[in-house]
Amino acid sequence: MLRLRTFLQQHCDNAELIDVIDQLAVTCKDIAHQLTLGDLAGILGSAEQENVQGECQKKLDVIANDLLKDSLAALPAVRGIASEEEPDPVACNENGAYLVLFDPLDGSSNIDINVTVGTIFSILAAPEGSHGSDEAAYLQPGNQQVAAGYVLYGPSTIMMLTTGNGVYSFTLDTRMGEFLLMKENIQVPAATAEFAINMSNQRFWLPAMQQYVDDLLKGETGPLGKRYNMRWVAAMVAEIHRILTRGGIFLYPFDNRDPAKPGKLRLMYEANPMSMLMEQAGGRCSTASEAIMAIQPQGIHQRVSVVMGSAEEVSIVEQYHH
Ligand SMILES: O=P(O)(O)OC[C@H]1O[C@](O)(COP(=O)(O)O)[C@@H](O)[C@@H]1O
Numbered sequence: 001m002l003r004l005r006t007f008l009q010q011h012c013d014n015a016e017l018i019d020v021i022d023q024l025a026v027t028c029k030d031i032a033h034q035l036t037l038g039d040l041a042g043i044l045g046s047a048e049q050e051n052v053q054g055e056c057q058k059k060l061d062v063i064a065n066d067l068l069k070d071s072l073a074a075l076p077a078v079r080g081i082a083s084e085e086e087p088d089p090v091a092c093n094e095n096g097a098y099l100v101l102f103d104p105l106d107g108s109s110n111i112d113i114n115v116t117v118g119t120i121f122s123i124l125a126a127p128e129g130s131h132g133s134d135e136a137a138y139l140q141p142g143n144q145q146v147a148a149g150y151v152l153y154g155p156s157t158i159m160m161l162t163t164g165n166g167v168y169s170f171t172l173d174t175r176m177g178e179f180l181l182m183k184e185n186i187q188v189p190a191a192t193a194e195f196a197i198n199m200s201n202q203r204f205w206l207p208a209m210q211q212y213v214d215d216l217l218k219g220e221t222g223p224l225g226k227r228y229n230m231r232w233v234a235a236m237v238a239e240i241h242r243i244l245t246r247g248g249i250f251l252y253p254f255d256n257r258d259p260a261k262p263g264k265l266r267l268m269y270e271a272n273p274m275s276m277l278m279e280q281a282g283g284r285c286s287t288a289s290e291a292i293m294a295i296q297p298q299g300i301h302q303r304v305s306v307v308m309g310s311a312e313e314v315s316i317v318e319q320y321h322h
């Protein structure tokens with residue numbers, strides 16, 4: 001079985017990009033190890049502080065962020081990083097070719113209950129002459145990503161990766177400490193009857209989204225004409241992994257619970273990298289009215305409405321919004 005680094009050497013002609021992806025994998029092995037130890041390593045619970053988005057940080061949010069920040073900063077190929085847990089971008093190496101954006105620990109509310117979490121990453125080319133602490137350098141639409149992926153920490157640790165040429169999965173063999181290639185050119189089925197949405201927010205959505213979900217719940221007797229199943233893991237990485245494995249639709253639409261936060265998920269280090277994976281696997285991604293990866297970002301922590309997964313189902317949601 002092919003090791004990640006060997007795979008990268010065969011599929012990617014840029015040595016610096018290989019270094020960045022390899023370093024992400026090495027650090028995520030560390031995070032996976034911390035998660036395996038859990039309570040034994042004293043990593044559970046709250047860090048008793050808030051991040052820039054006003055969300056309470058878990059100890060592991062901070063630990064994972066520091067591991068990724070420190071290891072990437074040490075790499076000559078990285079000009080700067082931006083993270084969910086850092087208020088501003090952090091400059092790394094002046095001559096680095098890449099900017100790395102990440103959600104160090106996705107699904108934070110799952111940490112303390114020993115349920116799946118993940119790390120999401122997006123890699124952009126550093127614009128010529130830009131500085132790693134300059135937010136404007138990062139504000140590139142998702143369709144300019146050089147590579148994107150996630151690492152899922154579940155019963156096994158899995159990296160899903162795209163460098164713009166299909167989607168590949170690697171499983172961490174903990175006996176040898178290597179990610180090994182398991183699946184190539186992953187494809188998402190075009191049709192589905194499985195959805196994932198936090199139903200408790202229904203009354204806060206736009207009327208079109210409420211109507212779609214009402215119709216979907218009517219099953220085979222409703223206008224959509226089929227019986228749907230529902231799943232909600234409360235970690236985007238796990239939902240997207242399920243969809244990349246067997247199809248489905250994931251929705252975290254805009255809502256009016258809190259006018260300051262019309263959407264929950266972040267464009268640059270959650271929605272964009274997941275969109276690149278999904279589109280590379282033949283799925284579709286949308287805000288319900290426009291393509292996520294075409295959005296010109298205004299800020300690194302910008303939030304966005306997310307509808308992604310099996311192509312036909314995403315198109316149905318868009319039709320409700322037209
Ligand atoms: O609290 P809810 O509505 O279940 O939200 C779950 C969503 O929030 C997130 O956990 C947000 O990510 P973070 O844990 O990185 O803040 C998503 O992974 C997930 O889809």
Ligand SMILES: [Mg+2]
Nearest residue numbers: 103106107270
């Ligand atoms: Mg997240």
Ligand SMILES: [Mg+2]
Nearest residue numbers: 084103105106
């Ligand atoms: Mg997070």
